[in-house]
Amino acid sequence: MKDILKGSLVRLAAVDHEELAKAYAAWNQDTELTRLMDTRARLHSIKAIKEFFEKETLEPSPASHYFSIRALDDDRLLGDINFDVINSWGSRDAFVGIGIGSRADWGRGYGTDAMNIGLRFVFTELNLRRVTLTVFEYNPRAVRSYEKAGFKLEGRMRGALLKDGTRWDMLYMGILREEWMEKNP
Amino acid sequence: MLGIQTQLFEAQDIRFGPIDHETHPAVESKWTHDAEFMRLYDLKPIRPLSPAMVKKQYEAIEKEMEEDRNLFYFTIRAREDDRLVGKALVEWIDWANGNGFIRLGIGAAEDRRKGYGSQALSMLLRYAFSELNLFRVTAVTPAYNDGAIRLFQKFGFVEEIRRRKAINRDGEFWDLVSFGLLNSEWREQAAA
Amino acid sequence: MKDLYRGSLVRLSASSPEELARHFARWNQDTEFHRLADDRPARLLSEKKIKENVEREQFSKDPRAYRFSICTLAEEKFIGVVGLVPEWAHGDGWLFIFIGDRDYWSKGYGTDAMRLIVQFGFLELNLRRITLALNSYNTRALKTYQKVGFVVEGVQRSDGQREGVRYDGIYMGLLREEWLAQQEAK
Numbered sequence: 001m002k003d004i005l006k007g008s009l010v011r012l013a014a015v016d017h018e019e020l021a022k023a024y025a026a027w028n029q030d031t032e033l034t035r036l037m038d039t040r041a042r043l044h045s046i047k048a049i050k051e052f053f054e055k056e057t058l059e060p061s062p063a064s065h066y067f068s069i070r071a072l073d074d075d076r077l078l079g080d081i082n083f084d085v086i087n088s089w090g091s092r093d094a095f096v097g098i099g100i101g102s103r104a105d106w107g108r109g110y111g112t113d114a115m116n117i118g119l120r121f122v123f124t125e126l127n128l129r130r131v132t133l134t135v136f137e138y139n140p141r142a143v144r145s146y147e148k149a150g151f152k153l154e155g156r157m158r159g160a161l162l163k164d165g166t167r168w169d170m171l172y173m174g175i176l177r178e179e180w181m182e183k184n185p
Numbered sequence: 186m187l188g189i190q191t192q193l194f195e196a197q198d199i200r201f202g203p204i205d206h207e208t209h210p211a212v213e214s215k216w217t218h219d220a221e222f223m224r225l226y227d228l229k230p231i232r233p234l235s236p237a238m239v240k241k242q243y244e245a246i247e248k249e250m251e252e253d254r255n256l257f258y259f260t261i262r263a264r265e266d267d268r269l270v271g272k273a274l275v276e277w278i279d280w281a282n283g284n285g286f287i288r289l290g291i292g293a294a295e296d297r298r299k300g301y302g303s304q305a306l307s308m309l310l311r312y313a314f315s316e317l318n319l320f321r322v323t324a325v326t327p328a329y330n331d332g333a334i335r336l337f338q339k340f341g342f343v344e345e346i347r348r349r350k351a352i353n354r355d356g357e358f359w360d361l362v363s364f365g366l367l368n369s370e371w372r373e374q375a376a377a
Numbered sequence: 378m379k380d381l382y383r384g385s386l387v388r389l390s391a392s393s394p395e396e397l398a399r400h401f402a403r404w405n406q407d408t409e410f411h412r413l414a415d416d417r418p419a420r421l422l423s424e425k426k427i428k429e430n431v432e433r434e435q436f437s438k439d440p441r442a443y444r445f446s447i448c449t450l451a452e453e454k455f456i457g458v459v460g461l462v463p464e465w466a467h468g469d470g471w472l473f474i475f476i477g478d479r480d481y482w483s484k485g486y487g488t489d490a491m492r493l494i495v496q497f498g499f500l501e502l503n504l505r506r507i508t509l510a511l512n513s514y515n516t517r518a519l520k521t522y523q524k525v526g527f528v529v530e531g532v533q534r535s536d537g538q539r540e541g542v543r544y545d546g547i548y549m550g551l552l553r554e555e556w557l558a559q560q561e562a563k
Binding site for chain 1: 214217218219220221224225230231232233234235237238241329353354355356
Binding site for chain 2: 416417418464467468469505506530531532533534535536538543550552
């Protein structure tokens with residue numbers, strides 16, 4: 001049995017709700033990050049963020065799989081990735097959300113490695129058939145990294161976002177089990 | 186004459202102990218991050234736990250032991266330094282019918298192949314058969330867990346059920362194998 | 378699209394907690410029924426308590442089981458319960474069934490309900506296999522399950538004891554590909 005939580009640059013680990021809350025409070029100061037990420041809400045106080053993560057992790061819903069992303073070399077907390085299973089019996093699909101918190105850590109392959117570990121978990125442990133994600137049209141770096149991981153554009157929710165006075169689309173991307181299995185025998 | 190001097194919880198290199206809510210969560214948290222161990226020990230999809238989450242699980246275990254009274258959970262410690270090395274339990278006990286399920290695992294890879302598993306299983310069976318007076322015990326393991334299968338066979342377990350392709354992992358299908366040992370069989374072997 | 382709830386003698390339905398509790402309380406008095414349906418010691422709970430248990434399960438946030446009432450097509454009579462507990466990651470499902478009303482034993486109603494739940498498991502829940510277990514003294518159930526295509530996968534020896542006699546637990550399984558092949562053959 002493979003140790004599927006380890007990649008080449010990062011590993012997926014449990015969320016320590018106190019640690020992640022503190023990290024988010026710092027990362028949220030960078031508004032470029034918050035506008036790019038698929039954040040659930042504009043949480044600002046460490047206490048509120050901590051309560052959110054505490055609920056997510058200490059009473060996890062069976063359909064929710066939340067991981068922290070840690071660097072393999074120094075175990076530093078880099079961000080988080082989570083999968084929400086949305087249909088167990090039919091589509092066997094999950095929505096994925098991922099974020100690398102600090103600007104200094106962008107563009108170093110951490111996100112791609114974490115996504116790959118996550119997809120392996122989803123396709124060989126949860127045995128889902130597909131993974132879906134939404135990404136903002138104005139985040140081309142993310143779109144490229146998802147394409148590199150094997151995701152394909154499946155549709156657009158036109159004009160779903162209004163930022164800085166301009167309308168943008170919300171892109172829907174998806175990857176199928178067979179497609180990922182082919183690339184990762 | 187009844188031999189009351191038997192030490193149920195002491196073996197050569199290990200002992201059974203209770204949960205230590207202060208020091209054990211950090212150790213067990215590490216085990217849950219080892220996907221290889223978790224896939225040997227558990228059939229549910231793996232889920233790494235923080236020490237805080239492990240602590241919650243420990244509380245739920247002790248609550249279940251108190252309320253349902255059909256679970257007996259032991260931590261396995263190394264005798265020399267009382268270090269946590271694994272866990273062993275008898276669960277889902279059906280008292281009226283005298284049957285239960287056993288499970289055990291040695292968490293860290295470097296602690297395996299030291300004989301801890303055999304010693305732990307020996308104590309667990311003595312507990313199940315001589316203390317709980319069960320008529321039979323069942324152990325379930327996926328077919329890819331050669332270590333567990335060898336251990337159960339060594340102790341005289343009989344393969345009883347093979348649920349075909351019941352486990353799906355790493356893109357492959359594996360049988361789920363169920364072993365059974367009767368109290369009478371265990372007693373015969375102990376006497377031999 | 379098939380009507381997955383309708384068979385030839387029965388249909389799969391849902392019942393109110395009151396109706397379920399009323400019937401379960403009555404059936405619990407029949408020890409032969411209990412011994413065919415349940416390994417636990419026979420006990421007699423009040424209708425009120427049974428209704429609370431049913432409600433808790435029916436209204437739970439995350440019910441593990443897909444549970445159906447078995448109703449006869451002819452008289453619209455509630456005669457038993459059938460269901461599946463899926464293990465999603467592995468695509469396996471545990472099947473449970475009991476017919477409480479003696480008048481409907483050995484007349485094909487159980488077989489019809491089994492065919493419906495198995496079809497539901499494979500065509501709606503998309504399971505890869507279905508598992509079930511029964512006690513060795515339940516010869517009628519063994520025949521029914523074999524008729525529906527289940528294969529014995531093993532025997533848990535001396536699993537229980539009743540009337541001073543040990544009995545075995547028989548485990549059976551049906552793989553998706555086996556079921557599909559059976560459907561083709563029809």
